[in-house]
Amino acid sequence: MISKNNSPFYLVLKRELIRMTSRKLYLGICIVLPLFCIFFMATIFGTGQMENIPIGIIDLDQTSTSRNISRTVSTVPTFKVTKHYTDIESARKATQQTKIYGYLVIPNNFEADVMAGRQATLSYYYHYALLSVGTEIYGAFESLLEPLSMTPIVTEAMALGISENQITNVLVPVNTQTHPLYNSGLDYSIYLTNPFFFILFQVIILLVTVYIVGSEIKFRTATQWLETANMNMFTAIVGKLLPYTVIFCIIGIFANYILFGVMDIPFSCGFLPLNITTIIFIIATQAFGVFLFSLFPAIGIVISVVSMVGSLGATLSGITFPVPFMYSAVYYCSFLFPVRHFVEINQNLLYGNYGFAYTWQNVSALFIFPLVALLMLPHLKNAILSHKYEDIE
Known part of the structure; x- marks a missing residue:
């Protein structure tokens, strides 16, 4: 045995x-x-969320309104404004070289167009070859610029005597609520x-x-x-x-x-x-x-x-x-x-x-x-x- x-x-x-x-x-x-x-x-x-993603700003208007927008962008935790560019071409090259991952363009006569009630456009560009980074930048820009886009209309309506709640109900008739399941903090x-x-x-x-x-x-x-x-x-x-x-x-x-x-x-x-x-x-x-x-x-x-x-x-x-x-x-x-x-x-x-x-x-x-x-x-x-x-x- x-x-x-x-x-x-x-x-x-x-x-x-x-x-x-x-x-x-x-x-x-x-x-x-x-x-x-x-x-x-x-x-x-790290903290579980992307923060301080480097971006750039092109302020072609150089007015108090455009500077306020630049300061507002700088306060967003997702972004870190690393440079202010003078032209679109240099910002585009910096994005291609991943020195920055996106940039905001404030066009000429932006403040004048807003005050005159004309169509005014804020454009943003972001690096989407990196899917996760691009999605974060896109979401942050959308969340930031959506209320900014309504500010001139709200201001003008309030000057005419319409309450802020009334104009908000007209501009945003349907409120959406987001509830991420299993990961509420994203x-x-x-x-x-x-x-x-x-x-x-x-x-x-x-x-x-x-x-x-x-x-x-x-x-x-x-x-x-x-x-x-x-x-x-x-x-x-x-x-x-x-x-x-x-x-x-x-x-x-x-x-x-x-x-x-x-x-x-x-x-x-x-x-x-x-x-x-x-x-x-x-x-x-x-x-x-x-x-x-x-x-x-x-x-x-x-x-x-x-x-x-x-x-x-x-x-x-x-x-x-x-x-x-x-x-x-x-x-x-x-x-x-x-x-x-x-x-x-x-x-x-x-x-x-x-x-x-x-x-x-x-x-x-x-x-x-x-x-x-x-x-x-x-x-x-x-x-x-x-x-x-x-x-x-």
């Missing part, structure tokens, strides 16, 4: 723990780098911090998984690894990955505590569903890494592939653009990525906790990744025993 201390699984696990603790590289990649990512994502968005960190951390985290998990398995082939120790596991590929893989799974799960749970406990990001469920989802996601991502490596067990090539696959997570997870509105081929490909299902489950938990009925497909998909990786283990074993990938850099 094989004792517990001499079982193949225990021997593989012990062997991997020795390998792990013998090199500082493992400590840095598995612990220090993820912790840095937590700190990075927890602080990158805080970027509430929406982006959690998914972006786990997108970075899944890149680390994939790279570590591929490296620790591929290093056995690269350094020609794979046969010894298999012999330690009594030639059982399942035992070899599980024993090798288990220490990293434990470390990654602890870091994932710690990240949830920092993001939702310390940073106080609102969520509609308890910590238990979040942590269970995180653990399932980590295991699925490791299995995905094993699957990718098993397709072609050459560490140099697969690390490049994994880096590319991991970087696609930001797009195919649906954070930057709704996946259902992408091309159908891209939409269906997105389901091949564990992070896509993780984000779907997390959004359900965070924004409403609507129940398992809305996420069972995503949960099931995460469980499929380990099963697919298991099907590839015979191919990986044959590749190891053939030794044909050991000389591929």
